[in-house]
Amino acid sequence: MEVGILDKETLAITLGIIFGFAARLRLLQSDYRQYPTYPHGQVIHLALGLIASALGAVAIPALLKPDYTAVTFLTLAAQQFRDVRNMERETLQKLDETELVPRGFSYIEGIAMVFEGRNYIVILAALFTSAAVMFGGWITGVVVGIVAIVLSSLLKSGKNMGQIGAVYEVPLRVEGASLYAADIYLMNIGLPDNRKRILENGVGIVIEPLNASSRITISNLGQRQAILHDVSSILGVTRDSGEPALTPLAKLDLKDGRLGLVTLPQEKNIPKIIQVIKNVPVLESAVRKPNQFDAKKQV
Incomplete structure (x- = not known):
């Protein structure tokens, strides 16, 4: 009888570790953001995934034994994984300092989370x-x-920009020193040479929100920066350090909530730019749902 129980516990822990680790493998990917880096960053996260699966696998057998001391390791694990989040945040913030178009704090916090x-x-x-x-x-x-x-796997990704807004190209134009994407004012460009380079290399994009909730999400500064970073990281950016006038920019039309963008991609492929923007993840910190507000319930 004891042998049977022992075998059952061993089998439970073994299968728990196997399927827990398989879940971590399924959740791990290096995409266009190149994070985690291959292969060392992946090794770190796989090792942590193995530890996490072992902790989860031993919890139930320990409770049934009963050995309540073993369950306290779950509390220690929670603290350890919070430290992992802090480590990821600090690492990405350091890396962000070397980016021509940075991710921004909101994007970094989302990745760490x-x-x-x-x-x-x-x-x-x-x-x-x-x-x-x-x-x-x-x-x-x-x-x-x-x-x-x-x-x-279903929890692997959330909403993206294509689900909350319509994305389309618009012409860039200059009036005096002012740059516009369609009728949305973007910025003032002082030097004629910079105006010429932006009109030659720039692409104007407008994101039109689908509803009031989308409008607030799109207006979030962190969400805007995430869009600009993803476009620049995939398609490149026609600028170098020390050229602030050539930095990709996103500005809001306060009348209707549309977001106007100017990007300066090295690969001027309009359909690809639009698809990249549609695939940008919606940041958790940018999500607001005013449509769900019920004034009567707040009284």
Whole structure:
């Protein structure tokens, strides 16, 4: 009887670790943002994912034994993963200083939050798999583990700009020293040479919000900077350091909430620029939902 229980606990922990680690593998990717870097950054996050899956896998067997001391490691893990978030934030802030078009603090905070949250997802995947093995057998554990991986994949990404706004190209024009994207004022350009370079290399884009909630999200400064950074990181930017007049810019039309952008991509591919902007993630810190406000409930 004791051997059977021991085997069940070992199997529960083993399957919990396997499926928890598989969930972390599924959540890990290096995309156009090139973060985490390949391969060293990935090794760090995979190692943390393995630790997280082990912590989640041992929780249920420890409770059933009972060995409540082992569960306290989950509290220590939470503190450790908060430190991971701080580490990611500090690293990205240092890297941001070398970018021609920086990510901005809101984008960095969002990335750091994601890395912390994904470790908790791994813990839950391992915990549910382990619990399923203990209470339902290894077949149930495998099924629950697969479901956990699928669910974790659904949490991999949230909304993007294409879901909250219409994105289209507009002509850039100069009136005197003022630069406009269609009828949206962008900035004042003093030097004629800079005006010429912007008109030659620049692309005007307008993002039109779909509703009141989208309008507030698009107006967020962090969200605007994220858009400019992603376009510049994928398509390049026709400028060098010490040329502030050639920095990509986003300005809001206060009358209707449209966002006008001027970008100076090295690859002037309009459909690709529009698609890149549509794929920019909506930052959690930029999300507002005034449509859900009910004045009667606030009284």
